[in-house]
Amino acid sequence: MPVQNLAMASDQDRRSSIIEDEGSITSAVLAAMGDTPSPRLREIMAAFVRHMHAFAREVRLTEEEFELGVDFLNRIGQATHDRHNEGILFSDAVGFSTLVCLLNNGQNGATETASALLGPFWRMNSPRTENGGSIVRSETPGPALFASCRITDPQGRPIAGVEADVWQASPVGLYENQDDGQADMNLRGKFTTDADGRFSFRSVKPAGYPVPTHGPVGELLKAQRRHPYRPAHLHVLAYKPGFKTLITQVFVDDDQYLGTDVVFGVTRHLIGRYERHDEERPSAADVVGPWYSLDYTFVMEPGEAKLPTPPIK
Numbered sequence: 001m002p003v004q005n006l007a008m009a010s011d012q013d014r015r016s017s018i019i020e021d022e023g024s025i026t027s028a029v030l031a032a033m034g035d036t037p038s039p040r041l042r043e044i045m046a047a048f049v050r051h052m053h054a055f056a057r058e059v060r061l062t063e064e065e066f067e068l069g070v071d072f073l074n075r076i077g078q079a080t081h082d083r084h085n086e087g088i089l090f091s092d093a094v095g096f097s098t099l100v101c102l103l104n105n106g107q108n109g110a111t112e113t114a115s116a117l118l119g120p121f122w123r124m125n126s127p128r129t130e131n132g133g134s135i136v137r138s139e140t141p142g143p144a145l146f147a148s149c150r151i152t153d154p155q156g157r158p159i160a161g162v163e164a165d166v167w168q169a170s171p172v173g174l175y176e177n178q179d180d181g182q183a184d185m186n187l188r189g190k191f192t193t194d195a196d197g198r199f200s201f202r203s204v205k206p207a208g209y210p211v212p213t214h215g216p217v218g219e220l221l222k223a224q225r226r227h228p229y230r231p232a233h234l235h236v237l238a239y240k241p242g243f244k245t246l247i248t249q250v251f252v253d254d255d256q257y258l259g260t261d262v263v264f265g266v267t268r269h270l271i272g273r274y275e276r277h278d279e280e281r282p283s284a285a286d287v288v289g290p291w292y293s294l295d296y297t298f299v300m301e302p303g304e305a306k307l308p309t310p311p312i313k
């Protein structure tokens with residue numbers, strides 16, 4: 001056999017996908033993917049295969065459990081549509097979204113981060129609202145909230161011209177896209193910070209809510225004896241070219257689920273002080289009963305401004 005053919009034969013042997021036994025499958029798959037031109041795709045898929053195979057070996061996955069797992073994944077896809085994202089919900093419920101968030105913000109998780117997971121309910125085109133305006137767009141129960149927010153750089157200098165997108169669930173526990181009883185874009189608004197980095201708005205005090213449990217994620221939570229609740233929070237997405245897009249949530253400090261958020265979104269930094277007022281006059285005459293104020297400062301780091309893909313339309 002010519003030397004050249006010998007070399008080809010040994011190369012084929014090295015790359016052979018003929019599996020000898022359980023122990024040889026992982027290296028065969030890694031070898032088959034070895035020529036992937038993109039180094040990042042090559043790295044990610046190699047690690048994914050190694051960990052997936054190690055996982056199956058660790059738990060000695062049965063064929064029935066494998067089928068159940070594939071069916072679970074398929075049903076996550078089937079449960080996802082324009083108004084609901086079961087894939088994000090699953091990632092949230094197993095702490096994966098928060099892990100990715102912490103890895104990518106606050107110096108690779110070394111320090112407290114000002115970021116939190118996006119969640120499944122951000123919509124791209126919330127209505128532009130003037131500073132001080134209301135995001136209550138249809139009759140909504142619950143005490144009034146007056147939020148006064150500021151966005152600064154890490155040195156505390158105000159950042160003007162930031163687009164701040166705000167969204168929250170109504171006190172009945174549903175986002176407007178989940179609830180035909182709310183006007184389109186109720187409790188959503190897009191603000192622009194002024195020269196002092198400030199934006200403010202009127203809303204209602206957020207209430208906690210259960211994540212949707214009609215799909216496979218709900219079944220999993222039930223099987224694990226986990227409650228489906230999130231502590232009350234306000235979502236904020238702050239965007240300005242030259243700064244890393246800040247995606248975060250500000251949690252209500254007296255919420256009963258603060259310590260057991262089903263999607264693990266609460267960090268100490270993100271617990272806001274929602275101050276109750278019983279007597280002082282609020283800044284709007286139509287407010288009756290107790291009302292709340294929130295003062296919160298967001299910090300944006302210099303970096304690349306990128307918008308995430310909206311989980312729903």
Ligand SMILES: [Fe+2]
Nearest residue numbers: 119121169235
């Ligand atoms: Fe939320």
